[in-house]
Amino acid sequence: MLVLSGTIGAGKTSLTTLLAEHLNKPAFYESVDDNKILPLFYQNPQKYAFLLQIYFLNKRLDNIKAANADDESVLDRSIFEDSLLFHLNADLGRATSTEVDIYDSLLANMMQELPDATHKKNPDLLIHINISFETMLERIKKRGRSYEQIDHDPSLYKYYQELDQRYVDWYNAYDKSPKMQIDGDKLDFVEDPAARDQVLHLIDEKIASL
Numbered sequence: 001m002l003v004l005s006g007t008i009g010a011g012k013t014s015l016t017t018l019l020a021e022h023l024n025k026p027a028f029y030e031s032v033d034d035n036k037i038l039p040l041f042y043q044n045p046q047k048y049a050f051l052l053q054i055y056f057l058n059k060r061l062d063n064i065k066a067a068n069a070d071d072e073s074v075l076d077r078s079i080f081e082d083s084l085l086f087h088l089n090a091d092l093g094r095a096t097s098t099e100v101d102i103y104d105s106l107l108a109n110m111m112q113e114l115p116d117a118t119h120k121k122n123p124d125l126l127i128h129i130n131i132s133f134e135t136m137l138e139r140i141k142k143r144g145r146s147y148e149q150i151d152h153d154p155s156l157y158k159y160y161q162e163l164d165q166r167y168v169d170w171y172n173a174y175d176k177s178p179k180m181q182i183d184g185d186k187l188d189f190v191e192d193p194a195a196r197d198q199v200l201h202l203i204d205e206k207i208a209s210l
C-alpha cells in the first residue's frame with residue numbers, strides 16, 4: 001500500500017490518480033466534498049474538532065481495509081497526518097486533554113498490527129509532497145473551497161502557517177514505513193508533463209529499492 005501525504009493543496013489527490021494509473025493499481029480517495037462535518041468544523045472548531053477527527057479516523061480505517069486487497073494500491077492521505085492536525089487543534093484550545101488522550105489511544109489501538117493478520121495496516125511506502133507555505137496559500141485560493149479561504153476567516157492564516165511548520169517535524173519523525181519526499185514546488189506534476197514523468201520515475205525507483 002502506497003500512501004500520499006502533504007499539507008492542504010499539496011497535490012495528494014492528483015498524484016494519487018497519476019500514480020494509480022501509472023502502476024495500474026486501484027486508488028482510494030478521501031472525499032472532501034461530501035464531508036458534512038468539515039464546513040461545521042471550520043465554522044466552529046471548538047465544537048467540532050473532536051467529532052471531525054473521529055469521523056476521519058473511521059473513514060481512513062475503512063480506506064485502509066479496502067486498500068489492503070492490493071499491495072500497490074494508492075491512498076490519497078495518511079491516517080497519521082490526522083493526528084498532526086488534531087494535536088495542532090488541541091494546542092489551539094479546540095480540544096481538551098482528555099479528548100487528545102482518547103484520540104491517541106484509539107489511533108494506536110486501531111493501527112496495532114495483529115500477529116495473525118494477512119495484511120498490514122501501516123503503508124509499504126509514504127510519499128510526501130513538500131510544498132512551501134506560499135504555494136499552499138496559492139493552491140487554497142485557486143481551488144476556492146469557501147470554508148478554507150483566508151478572506152472568509154483571517155485567523156486561518158496563522159492556522160495554515162503553524163500547520164506548514166509542523167509538517168517538517170512530522171515528516172522527519174515519521175517512522176511507520178519507508179518514506180520519500182517529492183519537491184512539489186519544483187516538480188509541478190499536474191501542469192508539467194516532464195515533471196510528472198520525473199516524479200513517477202523517482203517513485204518507481206524507490207518502490208524497486210524496497
Ligand SMILES: Nc1ncnc2c1ncn2[C@@H]1O[C@H](COP(=O)(O)OP(=O)(O)OP(=O)(O)O)[C@@H](O)[C@H]1O
Pocket residue numbers: 006007008009010011012013014030032038052053056077081082083085086148
Ligand atoms: N484531520 C484533520 N483535521 C482537521 N482538518 C482536516 C483533517 N484532515 C483534513 N482536514 C481538512 O480537510 C480539507 C482537505 O484536506 P486534505 O489536505 O486532505 O486534502 P486536499 O486539500 O484536497 O489536498 P490535496 O490537494 O493535497 O489533495 C482541508 O481543509 C484540511 O484542512
